[in-house]
Amino acid sequence: MCTPEHFGVLYEINSWMHTEVRVDLDLAxxxxxxxxxxxxxxxxxxxxxxxxxxxxxxxxxxxxxxxNGMQYVPARFRHPERQREVPYDVAWFDARGYTVDELPGVxxxxxxxxxxxxAGTLLSGYRxxxxxxxxxxxxxxxxxxxxxxxxxxxxxxxLDLTFCPLDERxxxxxxxxxxxxxxKVVEALVPEPLVLDDDAAFAFCANxxxxxSTVHMPSCPPAVGRRLEAWGFDVVVHDxxxxxKAGGACRCLTLALDVELHRT
Amino acid sequence: xxxxxxxxxxxxxxxxxxxxKLMDVILASGADxxxxxxxxxxxxxxxxxxxxEVTASDEDALASLLVELQAHGANRVTSVDxxxxxxxxxxxxxxxxxxxxxxxxxxxxxxxxxxxDNPEMDCGLVVTPDGRARTVPMHRVRVDxxxxxxxxxxxxxxxxxxRGATPFEFMSSEVSSEKPKGLLVADVASRMRLHRAGGAKxxxxxxxxxxxxxxxxxxxxxxxxxxxDVLFAGNGFAAHDIESNVMGTSLxxxxxxxxxxxxxxxxxxxxxxxxxxxxxxxxxxEAGYIDGGVMYECVTKGVPFVLAGSIRDDxxxxxxxxxxxxxxxxxxxxxxxxxxxxxxxxxxxAIATGNCLPSxxxxxxxxxxxxxxxxxxxRGSHQALGIVTDVGLFVEGMCQxxxx
Numbered sequence: 194m195c196t197p198e199h200f201g202v203l204y205e206i207n208s209w210m211h212t213e214v215r216v217d218l219d220l221a222x223x224x225x226x227x228x229x230x231x232x233x234x235x236x237x238x239x240x241x242x243x244x245x246x247x248x249x250x251x252x253x254x255x256x257x258x259x260x261n262g263m264q265y266v267p268a269r270f271r272h273p274e275r276q277r278e279v280p281y282d283v284a285w286f287d288a289r290g291y292t293v294d295e296l297p298g299v300x301x302x303x304x305x306x307x308x309x310x311x312a313g314t315l316l317s318g319y320r321x322x323x324x325x326x327x328x329x330x331x332x333x334x335x336x337x338x339x340x341x342x343x344x345x346x347x348x349x350x351x352l353d354l355t356f357c358p359l360d361e362r363x364x365x366x367x368x369x370x371x372x373x374x375x376x377k378v379v380e381a382l383v384p385e386p387l388v389l390d391d392d393a394a395f396a397f398c399a400n401x402x403x404x405x406s407t408v409h410m411p412s413c414p415p416a417v418g419r420r421l422e423a424w425g426f427d428v429v430v431h432d433x434x435x436x437x438k439a440g441g442a443c444r445c446l447t448l449a450l451d452v453e454l455h456r457t
Numbered sequence: 458x459x460x461x462x463x464x465x466x467x468x469x470x471x472x473x474x475x476x477x478k479l480m481d482v483i484l485a486s487g488a489d490x491x492x493x494x495x496x497x498x499x500x501x502x503x504x505x506x507x508x509x510e511v512t513a514s515d516e517d518a519l520a521s522l523l524v525e526l527q528a529h530g531a532n533r534v535t536s537v538d539x540x541x542x543x544x545x546x547x548x549x550x551x552x553x554x555x556x557x558x559x560x561x562x563x564x565x566x567x568x569x570x571x572x573x574d575n576p577e578m579d580c581g582l583v584v585t586p587d588g589r590a591r592t593v594p595m596h597r598v599r600v601d602x603x604x605x606x607x608x609x610x611x612x613x614x615x616x617x618x619x620r621g622a623t624p625f626e627f628m629s630s631e632v633s634s635e636k637p638k639g640l641l642v643a644d645v646a647s648r649m650r651l652h653r654a655g656g657a658k659x660x661x662x663x664x665x666x667x668x669x670x671x672x673x674x675x676x677x678x679x680x681x682x683x684x685x686d687v688l689f690a691g692n693g694f695a696a697h698d699i700e701s702n703v704m705g706t707s708l709x710x711x712x713x714x715x716x717x718x719x720x721x722x723x724x725x726x727x728x729x730x731x732x733x734x735x736x737x738x739x740x741x742x743e744a745g746y747i748d749g750g751v752m753y754e755c756v757t758k759g760v761p762f763v764l765a766g767s768i769r770d771d772x773x774x775x776x777x778x779x780x781x782x783x784x785x786x787x788x789x790x791x792x793x794x795x796x797x798x799x800x801x802x803x804x805x806x807a808i809a810t811g812n813c814l815p816s817x818x819x820x821x822x823x824x825x826x827x828x829x830x831x832x833x834x835x836r837g838s839h840q841a842l843g844i845v846t847d848v849g850l851f852v853e854g855m856c857q858x859x860x861x
Contacts, residue, residue, distance in 0.1 A: 319530075320528055324530070325468065325475065325528070325529055325530035326467075326468070326530045326532070328468050328469065328473075328530075329467050329468035329469070329504045329530075332468070332469060332502060332504065333504065336502055337502065338469060338472070338501040338502045339468070339469050339473070340469060340472055340473050341468065341469065341473035341475055341530075342473070343478075343529070372478075374473075374474040374475075374477065374478045377474060378472070378473055378474055381472075
């Protein structure tokens with residue numbers, strides 16, 4: 194995670210961002226601390242990336258890249274505003290002994306924000322932020338099979354706003370964000386989906402973090418909560434309202450480091 | 458004019474339904490595709506690869522479709538523009554010029570594929586100032602013509618056999634004497650009817666044996682009834698056709714009795730001599746000297762003909778082109794619109810015509826000698842179908858089929 198000292202809505206690169214909306218930095222900081230404490234309480238060990246002045250979205254570490262064991266594939270951001278984050282992400286992983294494997298070419302891929310592992314497969318979104326041509330290269334680099342899903346709803350611009358893996362069989366999904374081919378791909382991939390309605394999707398319910406059997410969510414409608422509890426999950430809701438102003442929630446504020454994509 | 462481009466897509470395109478989506482996107486836009494290749498990965502981590510040839514109604518439609526396909530990872534297969542070099546001498550192509558085939562050909566110019574107007578084998582390709590591409594025989598090249606050199610930026614469409622109920626279906630070999638001729642005659646006639654209905658012209662290339670075997674009256678009737686639109690032949694065919702009508706012999710042999718006429722060996726010379734006196738075949742028809750036969754029907758029906766000369770010609774008839782280069786150019790000028798070519802008992806004229814024909818012209822080569830058909834194919838006219846039989850019987854049969 195990355196502390197939110199320099200967080201703010203300083204530019205508009207998604208439909209949630211409006212520069213005239215003020216961020217309450219103190220509130221943001223306490224919301225972020227609340228999420229960190231909650232994740233730690235569930236058993237997560239948290240490592241920190243130093244914030245950088247002028248990079249307000251560095252706080253959304255999910256987009257830093259793809260982690261696969263000790264392999265790190267840096268993101269290549271669509272927007273110049275976020276491209277300046279990459280050297281700081283790479284330096285962090287490099288300093289910790291990760292092998293840094295760059296994507297070939299010039300096409301974009303926005304890291305774990307657009308690629309989530311599910312049951313041995315990497316599900317990856319494309320069109321709004323990531324280019325589908327990177328998916329083949331990602332598969333070659335990580336040796337994981339990749340399934341591509343086209344993101345068609347501008348308000349759900351990253352895959353992690355539409356998909357949250359829970360375990361080997363279950364995931365929270367927001368099909369509203371996908372085209373009909375993407376819906377079929379996920380249908381074939383996920384045996385037991387928890388389907389979000391439109392309101393829950395736009396409330397970023399899918400942008401949740403799972404630590405063990407605890408699901409940390411930005412909001413949770415009762416029906417979703419009941420289903421998760423029936424499956425044996427505990428639900429913790431975090432108010433991350435200040436970060437929603439920039440189009441991000443719980444998942445966006447974290448990057449999982451305990452990911453092994455390739456299974457032999 | 459339609460526009461097409463080959464795109465390639467790579468990745469987990471089967472499991473992710475990307476290939477299916479690309480195909481749907483293409484069809485939904487009103488365009489069409491042909492799968493060039495699909496290489497499916499062996500395991501679920503192997504990448505798959507597909508190439509699709511996309512054809513849209515025009516360049517603009519193609520361009521916007523390609524942008525959409527690109528969003529799904531399908532990129533146009535990189536190809537470069539053709540290299541052009543200005544000719545520096547009349548009648549001489551630049552060294553390294555692209556030598557054409559008779560197949561449909563396109564040239565890539567400024568990122569776009571431009572179809573060649575008039576495919577013809579063994580020519581150069583000239584790009585005109587208005588951006589069109591034409592085949593040009595060597596002798597017709599002029600200084601500063603922009604000529605394609607090298608093989609980059611050239612796309613040749615491989616030949617395809619016509620499908621459907623055509624003679625091809627029951628002919629296991631392209632040249633065969635062991636086929637039921639009656640069926641072949643009926644099939645060729647029905648192909649002619651089909652092309653005629655589509656507005657295509659029919660070309661007949663005739664050798665003197667057409668007259669010797671007694672088939673000239675049938676050809677004459679087909680001309681009269683509008684089944685032949687263009688005639689190519691040499692001095693011999695025209696001379697013997699006129700001889701048989703004026704003197705009743707072909708090369709001195711009576712076309713009715715089949716016996717040698719007294720002094721008949723000089724009959725064709727006397728006929729040629731008289732036509733030369735009139736100044737042209739048309740003038741001889743006008744004067745009533747020629748009152749029947751193939752050449753008579755061509756003149757009265759206004760069917761254009763080219764008589765190409767050769768070194769052995771007697772006379773020759775005044776209409777014969779003594780200059781072979783001019784003869785070939787005259788033949789070329791009559792080819793646009795031709796859909797069917799009948800090569801009838803003529804070796805040299807059949808091959809000469811074959812050299813000028815685009816591969817799309819349905820070509821039937823009728824000869825008693827199998828070698829003629831083989832020669833034609835060996836010289837690049839792969840579209841030619843050989844029918845090994847007596848031309849007299851074949852033409853009689855075809856005339857009966859068409860002129861009922």
